[in-house]
Amino acid sequence: MRVIYTLLLSVGLLFTLSVTQVEASPVDTYEFRDEVTKIRFQALTKELRCPKCQNQNLADSNSPIAKDLRKELYELLQQGKADSEIVNFMVDRYGEFVLYRPRVSALTYVLWFGPAVLILLGIIVVIVIVRRKPIDKKQLELTTEQQDKLNSLVNDK
Known part of the structure; x- marks a missing residue:
């Protein structure tokens, strides 16, 4: 029985260690x-979205594609490319989705x-x-029968 507990504990520890190694990048x-150049790199990685991730920029994502794009971005900056050239390159390669x-x-x-049009509508x-036509005051007045009935209901209490 002790062997089984030791084996289960070993497997659990092995699993725990493997999980932490996957998360730590x-x-x-x-x-x-x-x-x-460093500031430009940081600004561009925050402005460009990871193509794989739902709502993460290149700076925050740990996906392999984000890692590759950060490397590509670094190389483009080292080549002396302007920010607009880098953004155009990324859009041509990955589409408008890459832009926040x-x-x-x-398109x-x-x-x-759309939101402004909906608010305006x-x-x-x-x-x-x-601004609809106001309701005629005569329609709001009670008839004598209705007034008598109301008075009798109020007086009964």
């Missing part, structure tokens, strides 16, 4: 020629202007409902 370390703030184009009009609907 090495940190990318890059040597930059100046502080401006997609560009305004015919993204709904994304950029909502305001128009509210104004139309509020």
Whole structure:
């Protein structure tokens, strides 16, 4: 019986160690020629989205594709490419999804202007409902029968 417990404990420890090794990933370390290039790298990794991850930028993602893209970004910066050239390269390769703030184009009009149009339509609907023709006061007045019935109900209490 003791052998079984020892075996189960060993397997559990082995599993625990393997899980922690999978989650722990090495940190990318890059040597930059100046502080401006380093700041540009950090800004671009925060602006570009990982193509594999749902809502993570390149700086936060540990996926292999994000690691490769950070390396590619570093190499493009070392070649002296401008930020716009790097962003265009990434968009050409991975599509508009790679941008956290997609560009305004015919494909993204709904994304950029849809919420404003919906809010404007909502305001128009509210104004139309509020400005409707007011109800005639004669319709609000009680008939003598209704007034007598109301008075009798109130007086009964």
